[in-house]
Amino acid sequence: MQSNTCTSCGAPIEVKNRFSRVIVCPYCGTHHRVSVEGLDPSGKFPKLAEFPSIFSVGSRGTILGKPFTALGRMRYSYGGGHFDEWFLEYDDSTAWFAEDEGTYTLFTELIEAMEIPEDIHSLKAGANIMIGDRRVMIKEKGEAVIEGGEGELYHYIEPGTKVYYIDGIWEGKKTSIEYTDEEIELFIGRVLLKRDIVVES
Ligand SMILES: [Zn+2]
Numbered sequence: 001m002q003s004n005t006c007t008s009c010g011a012p013i014e015v016k017n018r019f020s021r022v023i024v025c026p027y028c029g030t031h032h033r034v035s036v037e038g039l040d041p042s043g044k045f046p047k048l049a050e051f052p053s054i055f056s057v058g059s060r061g062t063i064l065g066k067p068f069t070a071l072g073r074m075r076y077s078y079g080g081g082h083f084d085e086w087f088l089e090y091d092d093s094t095a096w097f098a099e100d101e102g103t104y105t106l107f108t109e110l111i112e113a114m115e116i117p118e119d120i121h122s123l124k125a126g127a128n129i130m131i132g133d134r135r136v137m138i139k140e141k142g143e144a145v146i147e148g149g150e151g152e153l154y155h156y157i158e159p160g161t162k163v164y165y166i167d168g169i170w171e172g173k174k175t176s177i178e179y180t181d182e183e184i185e186l187f188i189g190r191v192l193l194k195r196d197i198v199v200e201s
Contacts, residue, residue: 006030007041017071019094020087020152024072026057031149033156045159048075048148053084053099054197057151061199063106063192066091072151076144076163083144087154094154096187098176104197105174107189116184120164129166129177131186136168136175155185 004013008030015023015034023039024031029047032039055070062068069089076083083100096107114132128135141164148159157163157180166177176187 004032004039007032007039008044013039015152016069017089017094017152019154020071022072022149022153022156024148024150024153026150029148031156031158034152042156043158045148048073048150051075051082051084053086054104054199055086055097055099059199060201061197063088063090063095063097063198064196068095068097070097070151072149072153074149074153074155074157075147077147078142078144082147087152096154096189104192104194105176105189106192107174107176107187109188111186111188112183114184114186116179120166120179120184129168131177131184134170134175134186136166136170136177136186138166138168140167141165 006013006025009028011025011027013023013025020034022031023034030044031042033042057070057072059070071087071089073084073086086097088095088097098105117129123129123138125138125140127138129138143162143164146157146159146161164179168175173188174190178185
């Protein structure tokens with residue numbers, strides 16, 4: 001746990017999870033990169049508008065019987081609305097939880113630092129794409145814009161950035177690929193039922 005003050009408004013800020021790379025000041029919305037030296041401001045963005053979610057920052061409970069704490073979220077907007085991606089402390093590790101119009105997916109595996117396939121923009125639903133050594137079947141492709149974040153985050157993507165995503169299947173598992181012009185990430189997880197999620201506080 002690391003205690004700091006916001007570089008912009010001076011409010012106390014506590015980084016609770018050692019894997020968090022970004023923290024958003026809850027008072028003024030300034031985003032900071034977290035490093036061993038402390039907090040490095042990277043910009044001030046409007047606070048996220050209230051939007052109902054199953055969690056709020058700090059929510060605790062269980063998912064599939066294992067304990068979680070909701071550390072923060074990124075909100076993405078797309079043509080049809082928006083979806084949230086929560087960063088969780090989960091079962092002594094970390095996980096990501098996607099909430100999209102009442103559907104919930106828990107991603108417990110993240111693979112980073114791969115090459116972006118050259119054909120990624122041209123491939124269509126139904127095709128297979130090679131991500132590293134994994135062959136992922138594309139179910140859906142789309143694009144979204146980062147609306148903003150709150151709390152502690154694992155990724156830093158500046159609000160306003162366009163991101164592309166692919167929903168797919170790899171070895172029978174729900175797979176989500178997110179990429180920008182610079183980076184690509186592969187998340188592996190499973191779809192949850194509402195009853196798999198118990199929010200206690
Ligand atoms: Zn602040």
